[in-house]
Amino acid sequence: MGHVTKGAPKKPTINPKYLAIIGVAVGLPGVYLGKFSPLIPAALAVPALVWAADAIRRIAGYGLGTGVPSIGNLAIGMGVLTALVGLRYEPALGVALAALWGIMYGVIIGRLKILEIPVFTRCITELSVGASVGLMALLSAAAGGYTVDFFQGRLMPMIFLTGFVVAVFWATSMTIFHPFNACLGPGEKQTRTLKLAVGVAGIDVTLAGISALGVAGLNPSIMTLEAAVGIIFLGAAVWIGGYYAFIKAAIKESASVMWTGFPEAKK
Amino acid sequence: MEFLTAAIVLGVFAFIVSLGAIIGWFEDLESDTGSQSNPNSQVQLAPQMGVRHRIYNKAISGEPISNGLWGATAGTVFTVLWYSFQVHPLIALAVASSFTTLVHISLAVSSHLGRTASVNIFKQPLYLDVVTSHLPLIASHGFIVSTALVALAYIFYNVFFSLEGLLGYPMPIPFLSFLLGIMAGAVGSSTGDIHYGAERQFQHFPFGEGVPSKNFGQITTKAEVGWRTSIDVTYFCAKYGGPMAGFCYALILLVDNLRLLIGNFTVILLSLITGLIILAALIGFNRYLEVWARKKFGPYA
Numbered sequence: 001m002g003h004v005t006k007g008a009p010k011k012p013t014i015n016p017k018y019l020a021i022i023g024v025a026v027g028l029p030g031v032y033l034g035k036f037s038p039l040i041p042a043a044l045a046v047p048a049l050v051w052a053a054d055a056i057r058r059i060a061g062y063g064l065g066t067g068v069p070s071i072g073n074l075a076i077g078m079g080v081l082t083a084l085v086g087l088r089y090e091p092a093l094g095v096a097l098a099a100l101w102g103i104m105y106g107v108i109i110g111r112l113k114i115l116e117i118p119v120f121t122r123c124i125t126e127l128s129v130g131a132s133v134g135l136m137a138l139l140s141a142a143a144g145g146y147t148v149d150f151f152q153g154r155l156m157p158m159i160f161l162t163g164f165v166v167a168v169f170w171a172t173s174m175t176i177f178h179p180f181n182a183c184l185g186p187g188e189k190q191t192r193t194l195k196l197a198v199g200v201a202g203i204d205v206t207l208a209g210i211s212a213l214g215v216a217g218l219n220p221s222i223m224t225l226e227a228a229v230g231i232i233f234l235g236a237a238v239w240i241g242g243y244y245a246f247i248k249a250a251i252k253e254s255a256s257v258m259w260t261g262f263p264e265a266k267k
Numbered sequence: 268m269e270f271l272t273a274a275i276v277l278g279v280f281a282f283i284v285s286l287g288a289i290i291g292w293f294e295d296l297e298s299d300t301g302s303q304s305n306p307n308s309q310v311q312l313a314p315q316m317g318v319r320h321r322i323y324n325k326a327i328s329g330e331p332i333s334n335g336l337w338g339a340t341a342g343t344v345f346t347v348l349w350y351s352f353q354v355h356p357l358i359a360l361a362v363a364s365s366f367t368t369l370v371h372i373s374l375a376v377s378s379h380l381g382r383t384a385s386v387n388i389f390k391q392p393l394y395l396d397v398v399t400s401h402l403p404l405i406a407s408h409g410f411i412v413s414t415a416l417v418a419l420a421y422i423f424y425n426v427f428f429s430l431e432g433l434l435g436y437p438m439p440i441p442f443l444s445f446l447l448g449i450m451a452g453a454v455g456s457s458t459g460d461i462h463y464g465a466e467r468q469f470q471h472f473p474f475g476e477g478v479p480s481k482n483f484g485q486i487t488t489k490a491e492v493g494w495r496t497s498i499d500v501t502y503f504c505a506k507y508g509g510p511m512a513g514f515c516y517a518l519i520l521l522v523d524n525l526r527l528l529i530g531n532f533t534v535i536l537l538s539l540i541t542g543l544i545i546l547a548a549l550i551g552f553n554r555y556l557e558v559w560a561r562k563k564f565g566p567y568a
Contacts, residue, residue: 066308069328162350163439167343170336170445174328174374181326182378185311185385192384196377203370207340210347210366217351243373250380254393261394262494263319 013190016054020126023051024095027133031091034137034145038223041145042208042231045137046201046238049175052130053197057180057190059123068184071127072177078102079131080169086136088151094132102128131176138168138204141231142211144223154215154222162218164211171204192249199242206235273532276433279426280528283419283434284521290415291516292509294334294451295459297408299504300401300497301325301375303333305460306468309486311382314391316484321394323401323497326378331452333374334412338448341367341413342420342441349421350440360417367413368406375405401497412451420444433531434524451516458515462508463500 030044052075060068078101086094105128106121117123140146142164143154159165179197183189209231216223251257297303301323302310310324327333341363348359376398383393420443427435436443469478470487490499522545530538 066329069332072328073332161439163346163441164343166339166441166445170332170339174332174336178328178374178377179381181328182374182381183385184326185382186315186389187385187387189385192381196381199373199377203373207343210344214343214347214351217347239373243377246377247380250384251393253387254380254384255387255390256392258392258394260396261392263321263392263488 014054014194016051016058016126019047019051019054023048023130024133027130027137028091028095030137031086031133031140031146034140035147036145038141038145038212038227039230039234040141041137042141042205042234045134045141045205045208046198048130048133048137049172049201049204050194050197052127052134052176053179053200054190054194055123055126055130056177057188057193058119059117059127060180060184061188062117065184068181069177072173072181075124075127075131075176076135076169076173078105078128079135079172082128082132083135083139086132087139087146087155091136091146094136095129098128098132099125102126127176131172134175134204135169135172138172138208139165141205142168142208143215144212144227158215158218158222159211162214164214167207168204168211171207175200175204187253189249189253192246192253195242195246195249197242199239199246202235202237202239202242204235205238206232209233209235272430272433276430276528279422279430279434280524283422283524284517286415286419286422287520288513288517290412290419290447290451290513291454291459292513293408293411293415294330294516295455295512296501296505296509297405297412298325298330298452298455298459299463299508300404300408300501301379302463302497302500303327304330304456306463309468309484311386312484313486313488314386314389317389318485318488319389319391320486320488321397321494321496322486322488322500323397323405324379324382325375325405326382327374329452330456331449334416334448334452334455335445336448337367337371337409337413338416338420338444338446338451339441340370341417342444345417345421345444346440356421360414360421363417364410364414368410371409371413372402372406375402397496404498404501412448416444416447416451419447434528450519454516454519455512459504459508459512462511463504467500467503 026044027048030041034041056068056072059071064071078098082094082098082101085097102125103121106124109115110120139155139159143150143159175197178200179193182196183193209228212223212228212231216225216228303325307324307326310322313320344363344366345359348354348362349356379398380393383391420440423435423443424440427437466474468486469482472482488495526538526541526545529541
């Protein structure tokens with residue numbers, strides 16, 4: 001394998017279109033299905049987050065380097081505002097708003113030639129929608145499922161006033177940008193990055209479960225203790241599974257693995 | 268104002284500042300154990316320049332972001348246990364920090380393994396003993412950081428309600444520890460990293476010449492004895508970088524809370540005036556320091 005020139009997009013193993021379709025088609029119904037059990041949105045948030053991590057991978061593959069965390073935070077900023085609108089009125093409206101915002105942002109940045117990335121508009125839209133869907137699903141899971149009067153009755157007093165939202169919010173941002181930031185380099189591979197994305201999404205779901213545990217302790221009529229513990233176990237399983245697959249892949253794909261030793265002397 | 272209340276306020280104030288010093292100190296050493304933040308780009312570049320090394324590459328994210336996550340995670344777990352389930356604060360603190368350490372270790376492992384696997388075409392080997400020997404150091408420093416962050420947030424929150432709003436902030440603990448964590452990361456990145464910068468990372472080049480771009484990636488890989496690991500860097504930074512970062516964080520807490528305290532004890536306008544005086548004093552001192560340094564060491568090369 002020769003040197004990969006900086007800025008050239010690498011050929012993905014999994015088509016991003018499929019990831020996008022799975023992310024929206026699974027994540028958005030997950031928000032609505034929360035009224036049956038909060039475990040459903042918690043589980044269905046993972047594909048949306050993995051999709052957003054893949055979008056970061058495509059956008060930052062153009063040599064963004066230190067800008068990776070920044071663009072992750074930008075995504076989560078757009079995501080959290082649209083997620084709030086979505087949870088207040090209608091989750092589908094939140095997704096539409098996120099897409100609109102992403103397109104607007106991409107067009108403005110493209111016109112002003114601030115970042116000359118050909119796929120910027122498309123990727124930033126995907127990021128915004130992915131972050132919005134992921135956050136809506138996780139917040140829906142943490143506050144006992146999306147129902148009528150979810151925003152005023154559950155989300156605000158239980159998640160925002162107690163401050164539990166911070167962990168979910170920031171861990172979602174970490175889930176979106178950490179996989180690519182950790183795997184950045186000329187030998188980066190989509191499958192390895194996405195395995196890590198699943199693992200970090202597990203951490204995010206675990207934190208949502210811990211927030212749900214706090215809600216269950218405060219108001220058992222909103223959230224049962226069993227469901228909260230279920231989300232924590234689900235998140236831990238995804239966390240361990242994703243990390244197991246990632247560490248195996250990283251060890252297999254490293255140039256050489258040894259328990260100890262010294263690098264060869266420089267010629 | 269009773270004498271006793273004033274004494275308690277000052278005592279708590281001193282405790283807050285000392286906790287701040289611990290946070291800054293350990294945060295900086297934690298980030299140096301793994302060359303997070305500023306030195307990271309050179310560590311990442313080294314294999315591409317043919318320099319293979321035994322240095323830990325902990326590219327979780329920038330320091331403010333990762334420390335914000337430790338603060339937010341520990342604060343949330345703490346609040347869940349302490350506020351929702353009425354667990355004793357000390358036990359809740361220990362559990363919260365332990366859980367945060369698990370998250371921290373996970374992200375630290377994935378960044379080193381991922382980055383090493385991604386430079387495989389430059390034949391950088393993955394040394395597992397580097398991972399296993401650095402992780403306890405990272406975890407222990409991170410544990411102390413998250414413990415101190417949540418303890419500080421808890422004190423700020425509780426003191427506000429018990430001391431009639433003289434000190435502290437009426438904010439939920441997760442928000443407070445999150446903001447304090449971001450602040451700790453910013454201090455460690457701006458103050459602490461100066462002491463693990465060009466001179467340490469390029470120690471085998473002549474001192475004081477800065478880093479010309481022809482030397483990019485040619486980092487020092489040999490230590491005083493044997494090959495350099497990030498543990499050697501931590502040992503070095505524990506003398507200057509860590510204490511300086513702790514001093515900076517403590518100074519921020521001291522000066523800012525002093526300003527608030529003066530206003531809260533008297534009239535709020537005085538707090539504004541104190542802030543302006545402090546600002547003027549800092550600008551003047553920095554100007555004096557720069558002029559003095561230029562006179563002593565000559566102009567910038």
